[in-house]
Amino acid sequence: MKTFSGAALAILVLVLGTTQAQNAPPQGAFEASHFALELDGTVVGFLRSISGGEITAPPTYQMGQNSCTWHKIPGPAKYGEVTLQFGPSMNPVVYSWISSFMSCEHPRRNGAIVVADFHHRERSRREFTNALITEVTLPPCDPSSRDAASMTVKFKPEYIRDVKGDGKAVTPDLSKRQKAFHPANFRLTIEGVDTTHVAKVEELTLKQKVVENPIGENRDPGQQVGPLEIPDLVVSVPDAHAESFFDWFKSFVINGNNDESKHKNGSLVYLSPNLQDSLLTLNLKRMGIYSMEPGKYDVSAEGVNLVKFRIAIECMELLVPAVDSNP
16 A cells, blocks of 8 residues: 655645645636526516616816816716616516506616526626616517527616625526527518518617706706607518508608508517517507618629618507416
C-alpha cells in the first residue's frame, strides 16, 4: 500500500485546494437564465428579452463660492422606459393590460422584473410602480420568416428600485398551455374583400406618449398620457390575386365612395401551428384603404410580384385569450 510523507501530503492538499479555488465561481456570482414578469404580486410568465429601465439624475448647476466654479448637484431621478418581448403564452392578465391600453383606459400596474438562475431561483428583482404602457408592437405575418414571433411592450414606470432576490422558486401562473407563435400562421379577414391570398402583413405598432407631471413637493413626478396613435394595416398581395383589393381601392379612393358607411371591419388572428386554434385576435374597426403601391416589374426578377396596400384603421381591439384548462 502506497503511503505519503507528511510533506508530500501537505503539497497535495495545497494543489487540490488551489485548483478548486480557481474552478469555483466568485462568491455570489450566478448566470441569469430566466427572466419573469410579475404583476401585482403574481408571476405572469417568462420573458424572451428585457431592456431599458435606466435611472438617471441629470445634474443641476449652482454658483460656487467664486464666479469661476459651479456646483453640480443631482436633480430628481428619472426612470426610463422598460422594453419587454414575449410570446403568446403569458397569463391572460398581461393581454388584458394590453387590451385596456388599446381601449384608451390607461391602467397603471405595479410589478417587478424577476431575474432567476438556471434552477429558477430568484436572485434579483427590479420593482416598478404605476407603470403605463407607452407602446405595443404586434409581430408581422410573413410565411417566409423563420424567426419566432414575439410581442414587444414598452412601459414607463413612475419609480424603479432594485432588490435582492429571496432565493425562492419562480413559478409563473400561466393558466394555459405553452404554445408556439410563428409569423407564418395567421388569418386576415376584411368585410367584402378576398384576403385568402394575402402574402404578408407588416408589424403593427401602437404608441402613446407619456409626459411627467410634477406635483407639489413629490420628488418623483406623476405621469399623464396623450392620445393613442394607431398604425395603418399594410398588406402585400400577389398581383394576380389582388383584384378584390383593386376594386375596393377604385371605389373608395378613385370614385370617392368613402363615407362612414363604406368603411369596413375585419380581424387579424394569430394561429397556433395546427392553424385551428386562435392565440391572439386583433379586431380592426372602421378601415379605409387609401394607398396602392405596385411592385417593381423586372424581366430578370424571380418570384411573384407583390402589390402593397395601406389601410387606415380608426380602432383596434385585442381579445384576451381564453384560459386553457387542458394540461
